[in-house]
Amino acid sequence: xxxxxxxxxxxxxxxxxxxxxxxxxxxxxxxxxxxxxxxxxxxxxxxxxxxxxxxxxxxxxxxxxxxxxxxxxxxxxxxxxxxxxxxxxxxxxxxxxxxxxxxxxxxxxxxxxxxxxxxxxxxxxxxx
Amino acid sequence: xxxxxxxxxxxxxxxxxxxxxxxxxxxxxxxxxxxxxxxxxxxxxxxxxxxxxxxxxxxxxxxxxxxxxxxxxxxxxxxxxxxxxxxxxxxxxxxxxxxxxxxxxxxxxxxxxxxxxxxxxxxxxxxxxxxxxxxxxxxxx
Numbered sequence: 001x002x003x004x005x006x007x008x009x010x011x012x013x014x015x016x017x018x019x020x021x022x023x024x025x026x027x028x029x030x031x032x033x034x035x036x037x038x039x040x041x042x043x044x045x046x047x048x049x050x051x052x053x054x055x056x057x058x059x060x061x062x063x064x065x066x067x068x069x070x071x072x073x074x075x076x077x078x079x080x081x082x083x084x085x086x087x088x089x090x091x092x093x094x095x096x097x098x099x100x101x102x103x104x105x106x107x108x109x110x111x112x113x114x115x116x117x118x119x120x121x122x123x124x125x126x127x128x
Numbered sequence: 129x130x131x132x133x134x135x136x137x138x139x140x141x142x143x144x145x146x147x148x149x150x151x152x153x154x155x156x157x158x159x160x161x162x163x164x165x166x167x168x169x170x171x172x173x174x175x176x177x178x179x180x181x182x183x184x185x186x187x188x189x190x191x192x193x194x195x196x197x198x199x200x201x202x203x204x205x206x207x208x209x210x211x212x213x214x215x216x217x218x219x220x221x222x223x224x225x226x227x228x229x230x231x232x233x234x235x236x237x238x239x240x241x242x243x244x245x246x247x248x249x250x251x252x253x254x255x256x257x258x259x260x261x262x263x264x265x266x267x268x269x
Contacts, residue, residue, distance in 0.1 A: 062193035069191070084216055086153035093160055096187035109248060111178060113187030115160060125156040125208070 021079035021088075022121065028057060028072040031097050031112070039099070039107055046105035053097075065108065070097040074116035078123040093119045151213030151229070160186070160204035163240055171250055178248040188242070197251075200242045209233040230267060236260065 035052040038044075049068060050056075056068035075092035093115035100109035163185055170176070170184065178200055182188070188200035211231035218225045236259045243252040 088155040
């Protein structure tokens with residue numbers, strides 16, 4: 001009896017999950033928030049920034065300052081692939097960190113925001 | 129044995145429903161959350177800082193500098209794609225189905241730019257002109 005029930009349960013599960021696809025993609029590395037907290041405006045030097053966070057993904061140079069940019073992208077994609085009908089959604093979000101350095105290489109400002117903690121696996125190809 | 133007309137009608141409706149979704153695919157790709165004018169109501173030009181904007185909206189995708197000014201650009205997009213493979217209809221009468229697909233894709237990329245001074249205080253902001261493509265668009269012509 002247990003074997004039959006287990007068989008029915010597995011078959012039901014296989015039927016329910018049939019055609020489901022779940023995938024995830026990332027670009028870059030998550031920004032290390034613990035190390036980010038060690039960066040102090042007016043104190044930390046560019047070499048220390050690189051030691052703490054690694055080389056920036058991008059450097060924006062202006063006459064009187066540089067901006068180090070670090071980014072991280074996270075995407076989750078659920079899909080339902082049926083015999084005759086397919087639905088797919090891909091939700092992607094980004095984190096970005098900008099560190100403003102003066103010409104002496106000292107941190108002047110830090111702009112950081114995180115969105116990737118809100119990426120979800122919801123399958124909703126319709127809607128606005 | 130007699131067949132009730134209501135059963136025939138139900139079967140026909142079911143058949144039409146099945147045929148209407150044969151070979152259909154609907155896809156959607158979202159990047160970041162949309163920002164609307166409503167989201168920016170808290171901004172006081174000359175007072176609100178870029179950091180305060182980031183706390184509410186998340187980080188900008190790009191920052192560029194020009195002399196004493198800085199432009200922070202926030203971007204988001206929704207891409208919708210739908211396709212209809214009419215070749216699936218041949219599966220009803222043939223073991224092999226040819227491919228004949230009509231497909232449409234609409235990419236809506238939107239952005240808002242903030243102009244800030246050297247102290248990173250918002251001086252002005254403006255939305256880019258947005259495209260509005262249909263949710264489901266099979267017809268490519």
